[in-house]
Amino acid sequence: MSLIMARDSLGEKRSVRMGLASRQALIAYVFLAPALIYFTIFFFYPILLELWASMQSTTDFVGLANYLTAFQDQRVWATFQVTVLFAIGVTLLNILLGLGLALLLDLPFKGRVVFRAVFLVPYMTSMVIVGLMWRNILDPQVGILNRLLFSLGLPQQGWLTDYQLALPVVIGITVWQGVGYTMILFLAGLQGIPEDYYEAAQVDGANGWMRFRHVTLPLLAPTTLFVVIIGVINSLQAFTQAFVITQGGPADATRFYVFHVYNIAFNENNLGYASALSFIMFVLILVLTLIQWRLGNKVVEY
Known part of the structure; x- marks a missing residue:
């Protein structure tokens, strides 16, 4: 019985730790979100747009x-x-x-x-x-x-x-x-x-x-x-x-x-x-x- 209770207690502690880690990760992503959005809009998207434009002529797609x-x-x-x-x-x-x-x-x-x-x-x-x-x-x-x-x-x-x-x-x-x-x-x-x-x-x-x-x-x-x-x-x-x-x-x-x-x-x-x-x-x-x-x-x- 004591062994079962110990296992249950250990499982609860792990669940608490995992829940805390998940909350901390969520908070971190919330704070990082403005920077990620900024870089996506003003850095990564322009790079992809530039790559696509580089494969175009005045009117047609020309590849490489x-x-x-x-x-x-x-x-x-x-x-x-x-x-x-x-x-x-x-x-x-x-x-x-x-x-x-x-x-x-x-x-x-x-x-x-x-x-x-x-x-x-x-x-x-x-x-x-x-x-x-x-x-x-x-x-x-x-x-x-x-x-x-x-x-x-x-x-x-x-x-x-x-x-x-x-x-x-x-x-x-x-x-x-x-x-x-x-x-x-x-x-x-x-x-x-x-x-x-x-x-x-x-x-x-x-x-x-x-x-x-x-x-x-x-x-x-x-x-x-x-x-x-x-x-x-x-x-x-x-x-x-x-x-x-x-x-x-x-x-x-x-x-x-x-x-x-x-x-x-x-x-x-x-x-x-x-x-x-x-x-x-x-x-x-x-x-x-x-x-x-x-x-x-x-x-x-x-």
Whole structure:
């Protein structure tokens, strides 16, 4: 009899636990429902719609024809090459300059808060405004920079009209606008490193470079991984710089992939082909992000 009562008691406890777990799960789904609805409407549904549109021509269903055309289109490959060069340049310079500024502005000196704010101001400014400002500064005829070079007796440059200069200049403008954000991220990473590590390394006889190499860099790996992933994603989707500053010129030197898609969609009125190109970039960014995440987690130290 006691054994039967014990089993009944155990069964009741399990039923109570299962009922509690069910209620907790229901409450969790209720709170998650707004986010799930939002992502379904504004993220997953547009992706499916884009995939369907990419298999259409102006009037007919064409299947994978748009994708085959994209892989055979030399202009797509050219714009992709320009975009990759842009992404590499912007990401590397952002990391190097952002980390350098963070190391300098992490030092204890008066006015460092002001300097941090100054470097962050361009990031808080719209890229449209930044682009218009730099386009006027670098104008080959009336730009301030060329006038300054002329007054110094130096040769003037076609900053935005020279095929070899245009892409590096746009990279420089993009880095100027975004390096403050990278600096803040690295500053947060530096201030999260315990001071005990540096003291222990100093006791072991490590000089400044050795402390930076064996303490700072490894412990900044999570921040660096985040900066790389965000930098690559943003750079591969660059559009405003080409649209506002150069219109993709000269001779397609700054014709970024997304700008090319925009022109195909709205200037050539080929929405199906533009949708296919957009979906290709979406898949590429997703794959690159996963690869960077997997490779980065192997070297990240916490």
